[in-house]
Amino acid sequence: MSTNTAMVEKYRNNFLKEVEANVEEGEWVKMCMQCGVCAGSCPLGNAWEHPPQEIFMMIRAGKREDVLTSDSMWMCTSCYNCIVRCPRELPITHIMHGLAHYAKRLGIQPKGNPTQWFSEVFWNNMMKKGRVNELKLGLSMYFKDGFVSGIKESLKNAKLGMNMQKTKRMAPMEFFGGHGVKNPGDLQKIIKKAQELEAARIEEHGK
Amino acid sequence: MAKREYSYYPGCSSQKGASSSNMMKSVATMCEELDVQLNEIPDWNCCSASIGYGSGGELPRLVMSARNIALSEEHNPDQDIVATCAACWLSTREAAERFEDDENMFKEANEALAEAGMKLTNKTPIRHMAEVLIEDIGYEEIGKGVKKPLEGVKIAGYVGCQTNRPFGIDGESYENPMYLDGLVDALGGDSIPTYEKKVQCCGGALAFSEPEKSQEMIKGIIEAAYDNDADMIATPCPLCQANVEIYQDQINAKYGTKFDMPVVYYSQLISVAYGRNANDAALNGQIIKARKLEEIAAK
Numbered sequence: 001m002s003t004n005t006a007m008v009e010k011y012r013n014n015f016l017k018e019v020e021a022n023v024e025e026g027e028w029v030k031m032c033m034q035c036g037v038c039a040g041s042c043p044l045g046n047a048w049e050h051p052p053q054e055i056f057m058m059i060r061a062g063k064r065e066d067v068l069t070s071d072s073m074w075m076c077t078s079c080y081n082c083i084v085r086c087p088r089e090l091p092i093t094h095i096m097h098g099l100a101h102y103a104k105r106l107g108i109q110p111k112g113n114p115t116q117w118f119s120e121v122f123w124n125n126m127m128k129k130g131r132v133n134e135l136k137l138g139l140s141m142y143f144k145d146g147f148v149s150g151i152k153e154s155l156k157n158a159k160l161g162m163n164m165q166k167t168k169r170m171a172p173m174e175f176f177g178g179h180g181v182k183n184p185g186d187l188q189k190i191i192k193k194a195q196e197l198e199a200a201r202i203e204e205h206g207k
Numbered sequence: 208m209a210k211r212e213y214s215y216y217p218g219c220s221s222q223k224g225a226s227s228s229n230m231m232k233s234v235a236t237m238c239e240e241l242d243v244q245l246n247e248i249p250d251w252n253c254c255s256a257s258i259g260y261g262s263g264g265e266l267p268r269l270v271m272s273a274r275n276i277a278l279s280e281e282h283n284p285d286q287d288i289v290a291t292c293a294a295c296w297l298s299t300r301e302a303a304e305r306f307e308d309d310e311n312m313f314k315e316a317n318e319a320l321a322e323a324g325m326k327l328t329n330k331t332p333i334r335h336m337a338e339v340l341i342e343d344i345g346y347e348e349i350g351k352g353v354k355k356p357l358e359g360v361k362i363a364g365y366v367g368c369q370t371n372r373p374f375g376i377d378g379e380s381y382e383n384p385m386y387l388d389g390l391v392d393a394l395g396g397d398s399i400p401t402y403e404k405k406v407q408c409c410g411g412a413l414a415f416s417e418p419e420k421s422q423e424m425i426k427g428i429i430e431a432a433y434d435n436d437a438d439m440i441a442t443p444c445p446l447c448q449a450n451v452e453i454y455q456d457q458i459n460a461k462y463g464t465k466f467d468m469p470v471v472y473y474s475q476l477i478s479v480a481y482g483r484n485a486n487d488a489a490l491n492g493q494i495i496k497a498r499k500l501e502e503i504a505a506k
C-alpha cells in the first residue's frame with residue numbers, strides 16, 4: 001500500500017488531523033481565524049489559485065486532494081510577509097512549505113510545476129557535495145523540458161551566462177568540479193539518518 | 208588582534224567563482240577596514256536555502272544547519288555565527304530556534320549528527336552582518352572612518368525580504384526598515400528613505416523556476432528606483448542583488464524598458480567610502496557598472 005493510500009485510510013474524513021500530525025507546523029492550522037491578511041500578502045498573488053487563507057479553509061473542509069495536488073503552495077517565494085502580518089502568528093510560510101513537501105512525499109504533487117521540479121534538482125545538487133553548484137543547477141533547469149527546448153532556453157540566457165562569466169561570477173570550471181565539503185559521505189550519512197527518523201515518524205502515523 | 212571576531216558562514220553563492228563572489232570580496236575589504244576578523248566555519252555546508260524544503264522536508268533540512276552550527280561550536284567556540292547571505296542567516300537561525308522549541312527535533316538532530324561523530328549544543332547566537340554593523344559597530348563609528356564620502360550619489364536602499372523578515376534587525380519596522388538608509392547617510396551618500404520597493408520580494412528562488420512572474424516584480428523594483436532618481440540600488444542580500452541586476456537585459460527585451468541600473472552591496476559602498484580601490488570593492492564584479500562608485504574609487 002502506498003503511503004498516500006495508507007494516510008487516506010487512516011485519517012478518513014479528517015484531513016485537518018492528518019495535516020496536524022504530518023505537515024511541518026501543521027498543528028497551527030486550526031488557529032487561523034480567516035481574517036484574510038495573508039491572502040493579500042503573497043508577491044505572486046494572482047498566480048495562487050488558492051491563497052493561504054483559502055488553503056487553511058480547505059484543510060478544515062477536508063478537501064484533501066484539492067489541497068495536496070494544488071500548485072498554489074509552490075508559488076510561495078518565502079518572502080515571510082504573511083508571517084509578520086498574521087494576527088494569530090501562524091508560521092504560514094512553513095505550513096506552505098510543509099504542505100508542498102508532504103504532497104511530494106506522497107507523490108501527488110503537481111508534476112508539471114517548475115518550482116517543485118527545481119526544488120528537487122536543488123536538493124540533489126546539494127546532496128552530492130554538500131554545497132550548491134550554481135552553474136549545474138542553472139543548466140539542469142534549462143534542460144528540464146528535454147534537450148531541444150533546453151538548448152533554446154539556454155540560448156535565450158546565453159548573454160546572461162556570458163555576462164556572469166565575464167565578471168567571474170560563474171566560472172565554467174565550476175561545472176566540472178566546484179565546491180564541496182571535505183567528506184560528502186559523512187554529510188550524506190547524517191542526512192540519511194535524518195531522513196530515516198522523519199520517515200519513521202510519518203510511517204508510524206500512517207498505521 | 209582584531210577588535211571584533213566572529214564565526215563566519217559565507218554560504219554557497221559567496222564562494223569563489225559563484226554569483227555573489229563580488230560580495231565575498233567586498234565584505235573581506237570592509238571587515239579589514241572595520242577591524243573585524245571573520246573566522247570561516249571550517250568545512251561548512253549549504254543551508255539548503257528556502258527552496259530545499261521541497262525534497263528536504265523538515266528534519267533533514269534543519270540538520271543541514273545543525274551541522275554548520277555544530278562545526279562552529281567545535282572550531283570557533285564562543286563566537287557568534289555571522290552570515291552575509293539572507294537565506295543562510297534565516298535558515299540557520301530558524302533551525303536553531305526550532306531546536307530550542309522542540310526537544311524531540313533537537314534530540315533527533317543530534318542522533319543524525321552522531322553518524323559523523325558530531326554534536327550540537329545549540330547555544331550560539333546566529334546573526335546577520337547587518338546586525339554587526341548596526342548593533343556592534345554603529346553608524347557613528349562607521350561614519351568616522353569615511354575617507355571619501357559618497358557625495359552626490361543617490362542610493363535606493365533595497366532591503367528585500369529575508370534580511371527583513373521574519374527576524375529583521377531589532378527595532379526596525381518590517382514595512383519600512385531604515386537601517387540601509389542610515390548606513391548610506393553615514394557614508395555621506397544621499398539615501399531615499401521613501402523608496403517604495405524597499406521590502407518588495409524579488410522572487411527569490413522562483414526567479415529561476417518562474418522567470419516571467421518574477422521579472423514582473425523585479426521590473427517594479429527597478430522602476431521605483433528610477434522614479435526616485437536613484438543612481439544605483441544597494442542591497443545586503445545576494446539573491447536580491449543577482450535577481451535585480453542580471454535580468455535587466457531580459458526585462459528590457461520583453462517590456463521595451465531601457466534599464467541600466469547598477470545594483471551593489473552595502474559592503475561595496477563601505478569599501479569605496481573608506482578609500483579602497485575598485486578592485487578591493489569588487490566593482491569589476493558588476494554586470495551593470497556602478498560608474499559613480501568607480502569615479503569615487505579612482506579619485
Ligand code: SF4
Binds near residue numbers: 034037039085089
Ligand atoms: S493572516 Fe493568519 S489568521 Fe488571517 S487568514 Fe491568514 S493565516 Fe488566517
Ligand code: SF4
Binds near residue numbers: 041
Ligand atoms: S512567504 Fe509564501 S505564503 Fe507567505 S506571503 Fe510570502 S509567498 Fe505568500
